[in-house]
Amino acid sequence: MSSHAPNVNAENAPERDQTYAYNYKEQMEQDVFAAISKPKPMFFVALLISLGCVGIGAYSWTQQIVYGLGEAGITNPVGWGVYITDFVFWVGIAHSGTLISAILFLFRAQFRNRFNRTAEAMTVFAVLTAGLFPLIHLGRVWFAYWLFPYPNQRLLWVNFKSPLVWDVFAVSTYLTVSVVFWYIGLVPDLAIARRIKESKLQKTIYGIFSLGWTGTFKEWQHYNQLYKFLAALATPLVLSVHSVVSWDFAMGVVYGWHTTIFAPYFVAGAIFSGCAMVITLMVPMRKIFSLEKYITVDDFEKLAKLLMLTGLIVSYAYIIELALAMYVGHGNIYEYEQFMYRMTGDYAWAYWIMIGCNVISPLALFIRGLRRNLLFLFFLSIPINIGMWFERFNIIVISLAKDFDPYSFGYYTPSMIEWGITIGSFGWFFTFFLLFTKTIPVIPVTELKEEVE
Amino acid sequence: MFPKMQVLIAFLAGAVVIGGLELTFEGGSLLYCMLFFAAVSMGPIAVVAGADISGGKWIKPYKETMFSVRHMILFVLILFLVFIGLKRHELIYFWAEEGTEFHHTWLEKNFYILRNVLLLAISWVVANVYAKASLQEKDSKAFWAIMWVFSFVITQTIIAFDWVMSLEFPWISTLFGAYFFVEAFYCGLAFAAIYTSLRYQHLLEVHDEKTFKKSMMDMMTMFFGFSIFWAYQFFSQYIVIWYGNIPEEVSYFTRRLDEFGGWLYIIPVILFVTPFWILISRKMKANPKVIIWVGLLVWAGILVERFFMLGTHHDIHLSPIITTAEVLVAAGVFFWVVKNQDDTALRTDP
Numbered sequence A: 001m002s003s004h005a006p007n008v009n010a011e012n013a014p015e016r017d018q019t020y021a022y023n024y025k026e027q028m029e030q031d032v033f034a035a036i037s038k039p040k041p042m043f044f045v046a047l048l049i050s051l052g053c054v055g056i057g058a059y060s061w062t063q064q065i066v067y068g069l070g071e072a073g074i075t076n077p078v079g080w081g082v083y084i085t086d087f088v089f090w091v092g093i094a095h096s097g098t099l100i101s102a103i104l105f106l107f108r109a110q111f112r113n114r115f116n117r118t119a120e121a122m123t124v125f126a127v128l129t130a131g132l133f134p135l136i137h138l139g140r141v142w143f144a145y146w147l148f149p150y151p152n153q154r155l156l157w158v159n160f161k162s163p164l165v166w167d168v169f170a171v172s173t174y175l176t177v178s179v180v181f182w183y184i185g186l187v188p189d190l191a192i193a194r195r196i197k198e199s200k201l202q203k204t205i206y207g208i209f210s211l212g213w214t215g216t217f218k219e220w221q222h223y224n225q226l227y228k229f230l231a232a233l234a235t236p237l238v239l240s241v242h243s244v245v246s247w248d249f250a251m252g253v254v255y256g257w258h259t260t261i262f263a264p265y266f267v268a269g270a271i272f273s274g275c276a277m278v279i280t281l282m283v284p285m286r287k288i289f290s291l292e293k294y295i296t297v298d299d300f301e302k303l304a305k306l307l308m309l310t311g312l313i314v315s316y317a318y319i320i321e322l323a324l325a326m327y328v329g330h331g332n333i334y335e336y337e338q339f340m341y342r343m344t345g346d347y348a349w350a351y352w353i354m355i356g357c358n359v360i361s362p363l364a365l366f367i368r369g370l371r372r373n374l375l376f377l378f379f380l381s382i383p384i385n386i387g388m389w390f391e392r393f394n395i396i397v398i399s400l401a402k403d404f405d406p407y408s409f410g411y412y413t414p415s416m417i418e419w420g421i422t423i424g425s426f427g428w429f430f431t432f433f434l435l436f437t438k439t440i441p442v443i444p445v446t447e448l449k450e451e452v453e
Numbered sequence B: 001m002f003p004k005m006q007v008l009i010a011f012l013a014g015a016v017v018i019g020g021l022e023l024t025f026e027g028g029s030l031l032y033c034m035l036f037f038a039a040v041s042m043g044p045i046a047v048v049a050g051a052d053i054s055g056g057k058w059i060k061p062y063k064e065t066m067f068s069v070r071h072m073i074l075f076v077l078i079l080f081l082v083f084i085g086l087k088r089h090e091l092i093y094f095w096a097e098e099g100t101e102f103h104h105t106w107l108e109k110n111f112y113i114l115r116n117v118l119l120l121a122i123s124w125v126v127a128n129v130y131a132k133a134s135l136q137e138k139d140s141k142a143f144w145a146i147m148w149v150f151s152f153v154i155t156q157t158i159i160a161f162d163w164v165m166s167l168e169f170p171w172i173s174t175l176f177g178a179y180f181f182v183e184a185f186y187c188g189l190a191f192a193a194i195y196t197s198l199r200y201q202h203l204l205e206v207h208d209e210k211t212f213k214k215s216m217m218d219m220m221t222m223f224f225g226f227s228i229f230w231a232y233q234f235f236s237q238y239i240v241i242w243y244g245n246i247p248e249e250v251s252y253f254t255r256r257l258d259e260f261g262g263w264l265y266i267i268p269v270i271l272f273v274t275p276f277w278i279l280i281s282r283k284m285k286a287n288p289k290v291i292i293w294v295g296l297l298v299w300a301g302i303l304v305e306r307f308f309m310l311g312t313h314h315d316i317h318l319s320p321i322i323t324t325a326e327v328l329v330a331a332g333v334f335f336w337v338v339k340n341q342d343d344t345a346l347r348t349d350p
Helices: A014-035 A041-067 A082-106 A112-130 A132-138 A141-147 A163-196 A200-209 A217-250 A262-288 A297-344 A348-366 A374-401 A416-437 A445-452 B005-023 B029-054 B057-067 B072-085 B088-092 B109-135 B141-168 B176-198 B200-206 B209-244 B247-279 B288-311 B320-340 B344-348
Strands: none
Touching: A014 A163, A014 A445, A041 A416, A082 A112, A082 A132, A082 A163, A082 A217, A082 A262, A082 A374, A082 A416, A112 A132, A112 A163, A112 A262, A112 A297, A112 A416, A112 A445, A132 A141, A132 A416, A163 A200, A163 A217, A163 A445, A217 A262, A217 A374, A217 B209, A262 A297, A262 A374, A262 B209, A297 A348, A297 A374, A297 B141, A297 B176, A348 A374, B005 B029, B005 B072, B005 B320, B029 B057, B029 B072, B029 B088, B029 B109, B029 B141, B029 B176, B029 B288, B029 B320, B057 B109, B057 B176, B057 B209, B072 B088, B072 B109, B072 B320, B088 B109, B109 B141, B141 B176, B141 B288, B176 B200, B176 B209, B176 B288, B200 B209, B209 B247, B209 B288, B247 B288
């Protein structure tokens, strides 16, 4: 039995164990809700830093709006640069939330209960962050409504044959289902918050959002059915959303983009980066909120195994892409040259950062001691996130920089405006996340209580 | 670890009969036969490895039988040696023809033989070591399960690239390797379904009824899940090639469409639509009389699909009679080995 739940069946002492289980549940409730009590000064420092980053991003975007898209480094032939890299990166981060919640729920993997709340919150905030980038990339953001299919005088419609439009549908469906799934899972915990909180205002707010939940048998019955249904609905979305993102590239006849492995490879990569981000967020949070008793090293080890598995799938895809480019050789000179350029050309540094971070560093997870070392996991998750950002950069930028014809070869250098907006996106994400940690229980109390029962 | 003498004799007899049949007709029947049995012999072990790695207890009632197919890898290796011995590779692969001017580092005759023999031999050895560790519930079983997964993925990928994709050089599809090992895994689950139905009463007697029915439901849920995953892989490969519409790439599909027309659409119907609609029902998943047909249908679907893969190539001729006879002989060997495999000694051997 894992160390986070009391052994209620041991030693034929049901009464004593029932009391223990009751006390354990009470203690857990107190510990988890203590985390959303009055913020400490360090919280405000962190929030201030995040808001500072948002400020940098807002300033950069304003500059771009005022002076035009020329402020960004993107130009011919590299028309997609850091903004699209950021978009794919954040959609990828958003991915593992639903994976941890929905798929692991259907597989009855109990360790999900420690991470699902945070992972789902991360999903929602990451999609909100990702959603900004198509708007930023537009340049003239005030014409964003042109993206929507609506009847207009000139009978102009969006191109439904374009994978970019499929992407709009995929990401918005994913966001909708993720928000609903997250919110439904929150309802019983919000009801506990309504009970615990002393301030009238807080009681009212939590009361409204807990939808009058009283925890009757009938309510639980409906709740469980709905949750299971939503998990089943969300599961295909895990596959679909990042597959569609991958097709933004794979459908185009650009070497380095047009490859059949992209859909599963993007899905695995997204889960890989999402798991790394969950570790980045959860390791410090566990320490700061003193949740060591509920989120154990065993749970992190399972997450590390998932990270290792997805890392190996991503490595397999890298190897296959490269190996087949070498295999086809002069039978398809463009494919071959593209991969040679990645490894040895102007952006070779970016390629080798990706390999170091995504292929080499996760191999350390084969060592059990390292899988169980939380400090190591935390410091490993950061290069993985960096590596995954560079993976998208390599795919997007390098393929465009070296197209078919030497006439259209080019070199792209991101501008300070683009970096500013990237920093801003991290600030935006962490601001949401910090606010989340002070308003909603960071681990699902009711689900952990169920385990004890 | 080594198969019993009677199994070895069955393998040799099977190989002689198949080799004899192959001699009567110069074509790709043997390659076709190897292609199917490479998937069927490795997939079931991959299913066990997946369960062992993830700590799935539902695999317990199935373990022994799933492992009983492992010696079939040796049979595939023997068939491969027959294939080489009869110089079928020189007949089928343009790059292996005698006196060809085509030079390629990877597509080189001797290297091709060496790597395929080595990979099949290593897979067979790893499968045996893993079977022993897993059946004896040793601490090392997770390690050997991982080793098996590595071996399985690499071997199936190389089979996809060497045996099929190299026929169409310089056509490439990066998903082809993954497509093959996912399909082999799907074959493994189909084998579990067939076995469950054939031995249903026996399994109920040997295992606790409630536990077994739960294991069966979990296994069939996974089977259902893989029908969707197979469709996802199929679609991911198809849509990119179809949408890209690059003549030298899309010809992989157009040539087959020209040759077989609408019959090609039977593949997603057999391998996805039918299993999906049948297995979506809990009642059907628990019905041994139904799942045997789903398992057999999936195997048939994979046979049909691999026929479409090879059948359009101008260097490959598949005689209906010879091909069917070879597959039936190999299937006979397969079922005989599974039925007569006794791993009692392996299970208890310290």
